[in-house]
Amino acid sequence: MALLVAGCASAPAAGAPASFGPTDVMFAQMALAQNQDGDQVAALASTRAADPRIRAIASSLRDRWKTDSGPLQRWLLGWQQPLTAPAGSHTGHGDLHALQPSSLAELRAVTGAAFDRTAVALLLAGLHNSVETTRMESTGGNYPPAEQLASSMTSAYQEQIRALLVIAAAQ
Amino acid sequence: MKRRFTLPALTVAALIASLFVAVSPASAHGYISSPPSRQANCVSGAVPNCGDIIYEPQSVEAPKGSTLCNGGGSRFTVLNDTSKNWPAATVGQTVTFNWVITAAHSTATWEYLIGGTLLASFNDNGARPGATKQHTVSMKGFTGRQAVLARWNIADTVNAFYSCVDVNIGGGTSSPPPTTSPTTSPTTPATTRPTTPPPAGGTWAVGTAYKTGDVVTYNGVSYRCLQAHTAIAGWEPPNVPALWARA
Numbered sequence: 001m002a003l004l005v006a007g008c009a010s011a012p013a014a015g016a017p018a019s020f021g022p023t024d025v026m027f028a029q030m031a032l033a034q035n036q037d038g039d040q041v042a043a044l045a046s047t048r049a050a051d052p053r054i055r056a057i058a059s060s061l062r063d064r065w066k067t068d069s070g071p072l073q074r075w076l077l078g079w080q081q082p083l084t085a086p087a088g089s090h091t092g093h094g095d096l097h098a099l100q101p102s103s104l105a106e107l108r109a110v111t112g113a114a115f116d117r118t119a120v121a122l123l124l125a126g127l128h129n130s131v132e133t134t135r136m137e138s139t140g141g142n143y144p145p146a147e148q149l150a151s152s153m154t155s156a157y158q159e160q161i162r163a164l165l166v167i168a169a170a171q
Numbered sequence: 172m173k174r175r176f177t178l179p180a181l182t183v184a185a186l187i188a189s190l191f192v193a194v195s196p197a198s199a200h201g202y203i204s205s206p207p208s209r210q211a212n213c214v215s216g217a218v219p220n221c222g223d224i225i226y227e228p229q230s231v232e233a234p235k236g237s238t239l240c241n242g243g244g245s246r247f248t249v250l251n252d253t254s255k256n257w258p259a260a261t262v263g264q265t266v267t268f269n270w271v272i273t274a275a276h277s278t279a280t281w282e283y284l285i286g287g288t289l290l291a292s293f294n295d296n297g298a299r300p301g302a303t304k305q306h307t308v309s310m311k312g313f314t315g316r317q318a319v320l321a322r323w324n325i326a327d328t329v330n331a332f333y334s335c336v337d338v339n340i341g342g343g344t345s346s347p348p349p350t351t352s353p354t355t356s357p358t359t360p361a362t363t364r365p366t367t368p369p370p371a372g373g374t375w376a377v378g379t380a381y382k383t384g385d386v387v388t389y390n391g392v393s394y395r396c397l398q399a400h401t402a403i404a405g406w407e408p409p410n411v412p413a414l415w416a417r418a
Binding site for chain 2: 104118122135169
């Protein structure tokens, strides 16, 4: 019996890639959470925004997040790490950086120009927080595929941020 | 055997947990997106070569009370660089500022200043901002090119978030001239004269090449050109004594 337990427990250690670290885990967990937050905003923005540019950016972000969630989840499973951050890890300061339920309710409640303005503000805020996460991985990660994905995410987000700021400037 | 294999797992979990605590998210909260602040103009690419601010325009955090666009300190000093060609948004006497909020922190006040003059202060009494934050602020008679400094004073820390917005304020009527003069003075006088000289008594206009002795009107007052130059926003006659004297 003891041998059986030992065998099960040792299997992941033998098969797991050697080169991941805590930052990679945190990156994958935070990116998944931020993408889920962002998707709630983008789902509304992609259908309800009056400005077609906002709808296009929101749709494009949703596609990107869907695609990226594949490797992010796969890595965490392979590393035998939870898909979400441990409870309590965001109690200090970090929860303020997440999408507030009240903000989502605000977006649902407004229409017309106010909807577009709120959607742009929330998409920008989410992307800025995401870029902090992807840059953390680029500078502190150990797992090359995760670092590469983070770098690609940074570029993609910065491009959408630029486009959103052009829209915001005229709102 | 069981113990031997559970210990490393616990150690890794503890390490990760401690990292979540130690590596707290960067203190980033917000900035003004419209009219575009200096950091927004860096991120959008309107102003190149800004450095790391393009990745975190929301992070211009420093102790409260600074009058610098970067809030003082050594980070993001590019925001104080007046030699950068910051685009100025054309605005009227009333300007609506829109913020992007990346962390909904408990807020003391939002302040707007030009030079040392407080244009407006909004007291949120510790409330947390929602999805958006918008303020409508009077320019209090300031005209021409100005840098509006916005300070978001956080209620539960010693810090504020800083955003400078360059504006070109038009529509001034018989308003008092700004107390601050432009930080840059014309260094290269216009070498070419206008093909058609501005009509005598014409209204001052950006882009016009003026020569010494030209007389223009601005806000109903006549000024005589002291030095040949091509007018740009911010060089309105009452603002630049080196270029214009009352006629």
